[in-house]
Amino acid sequence: MAMNKQARLFALCFFLYCILCSPSCECSSPEEKYYIVGVNTFLIEEGRDFNAPSRSPSKPPVQVGGLGRDKYLANRIFSHVPNSTNLTSSPLETNAFSAPVSSRSEMQGPEYTVTVSIGTPALEQLMGIDTLSSLSWIQCKPCKGCTSNAKCTFTDTNSLARGSEGDYITDTLQVGENTFEEVYIGCAYSFTQSRKLATSGRSGLGRGPLSLVSQKADGQFSYCLPNYLSARATGSLNLGKDSIPSSVKVYTPIQKEPKFASSAYILGLEGISVGGQRLSVNMQVPGALPTITYIHTVVMATQLVKPLYNALRASFEEKMKTYAPAVKPASPFGDFQPCYQLSNITSVKIPIVTLHFKGNANFDVPAVGTLLQVSSDVVCFPFSPSPNDAVNVIGDVQQQGITVAFDNLNNRIGFGSGSC
Incomplete structure (x- = not known):
């Protein structure tokens, strides 16, 4: 009996510790892992809108050296540049340099951006962060199908190669307080796309030899993406030698897949847990090609192959019935479901979704990535079927x-843990 009282007392103290954490707290026991989150954590700030998610990309980015979904430029340019993989210089051992990251709410979700300056005299450009692009590119005058007002004009003397949709150029690039000469950049004159951009181009951070990371950042970079529903939140993009902070202690090896985009960062996803309980699901889809998982800054919400998505969604929904029985269900929001009403409550207990990668690298999805507010009092589970x-x-x-x-x-x- 004494042991039972002691156990109950410990459980009560543990619960009180968790409930007092603000704005959210990660709690765990030998059996479960969960957040207790203040509802204000999910708040959409005035002036920010949330729109229905998209199911793009419709096909995997299998073009070697291409931009994947944004393949309207690089494929054409690369075909006109002989031996393009030999154009990059040797590592510069550049000290770490950084730039602030902001977000712009778009038709199909967030676009995380950095501001850079290109050319002499320097012209400021707003460029989206893209971890799949193997080439940085901007819009150049004249430009058919471009959506941004910020465009550059280059003379033919700057052009290395003329493609059917753009030029391959070198110019000066300024990122933060650092200026780099002879940076290889794509210059688009015409392209078509399904997504309306608020930026003037993309900052290519992929694994290709012509990406900004390979050219000027010694192959190393890190970022912290802010909450895009907050107009005031600011993140950071850090590039170059020693740009990886000491707070990053968990690593997983980058995987190789010859038939997939060579610029993609492929991870070995071995399993998923919900609330500390591992899903019992085959990570390899029977009869399909080898399942590939890559990380991207342009795709809005995590997309999972249907058997894995179905198991994750069912487990999360079942856990929520136990963790938050008083929370009322709400209608689905596009692909996002389940959804819940948060009116008349101040905090909510939600199970932690953990992604298990090769090398014992366990990644707990943050609370704001587990439930996403889509209206004044409704949050949804922001995962979708691939x-x-x-x-x-x-x-x-x-x-x-x-x-x-x-x-x-x-x-x-x-x-790494922590915040922006």
């Missing part, structure tokens, strides 16, 4: 507020 039978994508919503590190020198990706 449109591809054998491709998982770790989207940017699940990466908000943590440090993600890309270490190409040591062929690994790391995750």
